[in-house]
Structure formats: structure tokens, C-alpha cells
Amino acid sequence: MSTPIAIIGAGVAGLSAAHALHAAGLDIQLFDKSRGSGGRMASKRSEAGVLDLGAQYFTVRDRRFAEVVAQWRQQGWVAQWSPNLYHFNRGQLSHSPDEQERWVGTPRMSAITRGLLGELPAHFTRRITEIFRSDRHWHLQDAEGETHGPFSRVLIAAPAPQAAALLGAAPKLAAAAASVQMEPTWAVALAFDTPLDTRVEGCFVQEGPLDWLARTRSKPGREDQPDTWVLHGSSAWSKQHLGLPKEDVIELLHGAFAELIGCAVPAPRFTLAHRWLYARPTQGHQWGALADGDLGIYACGDWCLSGRVEGAWLSGQEAARRLLEHLG
The missing domain is CATH 3.50.50.60 (FAD/NAD(P)-binding domain)
Known part of the structure; x- marks a missing residue:
């Protein structure tokens, strides 16, 4: 052997x-x-359903990867995600023209x-x-x-x-x-009893402590979950607040989210924070x-x-x- x-x-x-x-x-x-x-x-499994705290989606450019993603799709591991996508910049929330194909694992990213x-x-x-x-x-x-x-x-x-x-x-x-320099990211999940009154399902944030936010139930295979949102802190903010207690991280990112989402945001019924120390390399x-x-x-x-x-x-x-x- x-x-x-x-x-x-x-x-x-x-x-x-x-x-x-x-x-x-x-x-x-x-x-x-x-x-x-x-x-x-x-x-991560939680009382608010399954949460994708790390990679939120992925894209396909290389032919070899496209072929394997097609196989994953046939096996039911992935599905295309087409969210109502927005940008937040200079205090304004605006619809994003980005029509790039995005893929997610189903019914969770870890399915892949x-x-x-x-x-x-x-x-x-x-x-x-x-x-x-x-x-x-x-x-x-x-x-x-x-x-x-x-x-x-x-x-x-x-x-x-x-x-x-x-x-x-x-x-x-x-x-x-x-x-290789790698950047950290604080991830926070918030779940609400009543769905937030917004069309936003994904948003790239260009200023402040946030970098990204996504509505979990907009992703394939998660439609029956509570109204749960995943927020990612920007690399600069996360690095600056690397040692902050999780409760404080949740409070600060929840506040930033409430300011930009454009609708009333009540107190969440469930919160969770996770620190990714090595979230992404600074350059390819x-x-x-x-x-x-x-x-x-x-x-x-x-x-x-x-x-x-x-x-x-x-x-x-x-x-x-x-x-x-x-x-x-």
C-alpha cells in the first residue's frame, strides 16, 4: 500500500x-x-437558520471553473443568485447596474x-x-x-x-x-421578527464601517428563513477594531446598517458576530x-x-x- x-x-x-x-x-x-x-x-447553523458568514457568493471567469460549476449545478450544490443589488456611496443608496452572474451554494455555501x-x-x-x-x-x-x-x-x-x-x-x-498580506473582516448576522421594508437584497458599501450586506432569504434555498442579514465590515474598519468585543462590533455595525438601509430597523431578535482574521489577500x-x-x-x-x-x-x-x- x-x-x-x-x-x-x-x-x-x-x-x-x-x-x-x-x-x-x-x-x-x-x-x-x-x-x-x-x-x-x-x-453556521443558528436559531435564525443557516448563516453564510464568510464568502457570500462566487463568480466564474475561467473556462475550467465554469465546467466544474456546471457539474455542481447538476448535482444540486449551487444555484444562480440574482439579488436586487445596490450601492451606497456619499450617503446615497442607489440601484447597481452590475449584472454579473453570481453563484451560491444551496441550501448553504458549505454545500459545495x-x-x-x-x-x-x-x-x-x-x-x-x-x-x-x-x-x-x-x-x-x-x-x-x-x-x-x-x-x-x-x-x-x-x-x-x-x-x-x-x-x-x-x-x-x-x-x-x-x-502575502491578508486582511481581516468582521462579519455580523442580524435577524428580525418582521421583514424589513426594503427592496435591497445585496449592497456594496463604499464608505463608513461596512463593506457589504446581504439578505439571506433572497438566496436560493433559503426563502423560508427569518429575515436575516449578513453584514461585513470593511477591511480598514475591521483591522482598526480587531480586538473589539463582539457585542460592541454588533452594536456598531447594526447602527451603520440602520443608517444606510433606508427603512425603519427595529432591534434584532438574534445577533451573532464572527471575526475572519484572514479574509482575503490585499492583492492577487x-x-x-x-x-x-x-x-x-x-x-x-x-x-x-x-x-x-x-x-x-x-x-x-x-x-x-x-x-x-x-x-x-
Whole structure:
């Protein structure tokens, strides 16, 4: 039996790579610090329904990604989302002319990564803190002190700062990952007993503490949920208020939302805040993936390309391609 390949991270990039390697007949094992798959595509169950606190939607530009999204659609994992989209700028709320195709997971964003995970072998609630070589094989150590291995190769599919910390055995790759700056985002969910009297279903905010807001029930598969809204703080505001208590974040972003939405906003019956420390890279790169084929260590993620969901999937494919190419 062949020595398996370890993949650290069960978000879109890690699962994209896992699928490609599994399809090529290789044994893989996934590790993730969370309780389930998804990364920033994860959804949270709550008393107000399922909340997409991270990625709100995704777009398609690359032909290869378009082909896989068509397959996801046939499997019922995704649907097109066409919200009443607005912009808020200079104190004015105006309808957006943007007609770009947007896609969401159904009935939640995490449906995509749940579908990709399938029956692949995965270890959750395992935060990997160290990667080391012994007897020409790789071993992983988790936060509980448990060691996993041996593995023939390791593929790291984590945000750039976390990847850099694990790439000590490959200094050039570690330096590349460490050069990537990633921005934080505070996400807040608000649920109301009575639906708000507004046509807005999605809004790009150009000023103040908010960057984006979305009405959950406007998305396919969520129509029966309470009137729940997800608000994203801007990167600058989130960075400035990174250590603020969640209650204060909710209060401030709720206030900003009430000021711009253009209708009466009562006290919400449910609130929740989540801090994404590494929400998005500050700029795109064209690496595709990072690889040291001789050492057998690879890294991928949206930060290797566009910073978008599509970039994460393509980066996972590229990491798998380079690994398979080196196997020859």
C-alpha cells in the first residue's frame, strides 16, 4: 500500500487538490482545525437558520471553473443568485447596474465543500502546528501533541500566514507565503421578527464601517428563513477594531446598517458576530501554487491567485498538477 499524501486544510483549495489526487488513484488524508469542511465557505447553523458568514457568493471567469460549476449545478450544490443589488456611496443608496452572474451554494455555501468532501478520509478538529521529515517521510504534529504520518508528500491549503508558519522546511516557499498580506473582516448576522421594508437584497458599501450586506432569504434555498442579514465590515474598519468585543462590533455595525438601509430597523431578535482574521489577500498573485517537488511539499489557496473562490479552486488544481507531474 502506498504512503498517503497529507492535505492540511479542507476549504475549496484543499478539497480541489484532494479531488484531483484521489481521481489519479492516490491515497490522501485531509486535516482541518475546524469541526467540518468549508474554510471561509463554511456556514453556521443558528436559531435564525443557516448563516453564510464568510464568502457570500462566487463568480466564474475561467473556462475550467465554469465546467466544474456546471457539474455542481447538476448535482444540486449551487444555484444562480440574482439579488436586487445596490450601492451606497456619499450617503446615497442607489440601484447597481452590475449584472454579473453570481453563484451560491444551496441550501448553504458549505454545500459545495460538503459535496466535494464526500467520503474522502478527513480528520477534523486537528490543528496542525508543525511539519517535519523523518526517515525520508513527512510527519505532522497537532496542537494536542499527537503525531500523524508517515506521508510521502504534504500539501498545505491554508491562509498565507498559516501556510508560512508550516513551511519551515522549504524556506523559499515560506518566504513567498510570508510576503502575502491578508486582511481581516468582521462579519455580523442580524435577524428580525418582521421583514424589513426594503427592496435591497445585496449592497456594496463604499464608505463608513461596512463593506457589504446581504439578505439571506433572497438566496436560493433559503426563502423560508427569518429575515436575516449578513453584514461585513470593511477591511480598514475591521483591522482598526480587531480586538473589539463582539457585542460592541454588533452594536456598531447594526447602527451603520440602520443608517444606510433606508427603512425603519427595529432591534434584532438574534445577533451573532464572527471575526475572519484572514479574509482575503490585499492583492492577487500569479503563482498558481507553491511547490518544491524534490522535498515533496506544496502550498495552495486563493492567495496564490485572485483571492476569489475561483482562485482557490484553480490553485488546488495547480498544486495537484505539479505534484502529479513530479511523480511522473
